[in-house]
Amino acid sequence: MTPAAESAPAVTLRPQRPSDLPLLVGGDTKFDDFGPLAPSPHPAPSRLDDAGALTVVDERDQVAGEISWHWRGWGPNAGSRCAMIGIWVRPEHRGRGLGAAAQRRVVELFFAHTNVNRVEAHTDVENVAEQRALERAGFTREGVTRGAQWRDGAYRDGVLYAILRSDR
Numbered sequence: 001m002t003p004a005a006e007s008a009p010a011v012t013l014r015p016q017r018p019s020d021l022p023l024l025v026g027g028d029t030k031f032d033d034f035g036p037l038a039p040s041p042h043p044a045p046s047r048l049d050d051a052g053a054l055t056v057v058d059e060r061d062q063v064a065g066e067i068s069w070h071w072r073g074w075g076p077n078a079g080s081r082c083a084m085i086g087i088w089v090r091p092e093h094r095g096r097g098l099g100a101a102a103q104r105r106v107v108e109l110f111f112a113h114t115n116v117n118r119v120e121a122h123t124d125v126e127n128v129a130e131q132r133a134l135e136r137a138g139f140t141r142e143g144v145t146r147g148a149q150w151r152d153g154a155y156r157d158g159v160l161y162a163i164l165r166s167d168r
């Protein structure tokens, strides 16, 4: 076990419940992709093979955030598809390692329950907290995606991260 995994907090990912939705509003930082502030009208699908999301629950059974994903293709055949994950941790739960632990956990789910070879994440070049959390979760920084994401009225550079089945 790596030192980071040894000190990781216990985290559970479970399907979203209607009572979670008001707690998963986002919109508090410029990197937050989950705004505007209104809660989602219904729980997200939790089937890994579709776009979906799971609620992140901490060791005290508190709703700590949300981890979501969609699918991207690097070629026309299904074997070249990969999951792209995103995360939002409630502000009062940040800095405890939950972001890294939840991203590590969802990667385990993808490799255990789908045949995907690669799980990706993409974040703003200035989002150092997410870059650190991804690196602690075992992702490799692959490069800068210039002008890839429209945010805050401009095209912004991002950083692409990925973890392969063979990396674990």
Ligand SMILES: CC(C)(COP(=O)(O)OP(=O)(O)OC[C@H]1O[C@@H](n2cnc3c(N)ncnc32)[C@H](O)[C@@H]1OP(=O)(O)O)[C@@H](O)C(=O)NCCC(=O)NCCS
Binding pocket: 029, 031, 032, 033, 086, 087, 088, 089, 090, 093, 094, 095, 096, 097, 098, 099, 100, 101, 122, 123, 124, 127, 128, 129, 130, 132, 133, 136
């Ligand atoms: C990014 C986010 C998911 C991280 O979640 P978290 O539970 O706080 O993450 P962790 O505690 O696992 O790790 C955070 C790491 O970033 C570091 N960090 C936190 N804030 C930081 C900052 N402003 N600048 C630099 N590093 C920072 C922490 O020290 C920690 O690094 P360490 O492992 O070296 O100690 C959370 O901040 C969040 O939800 N932000 C808003 C939404 C968002 O940006 N999502 C990602 C979109 S791509």
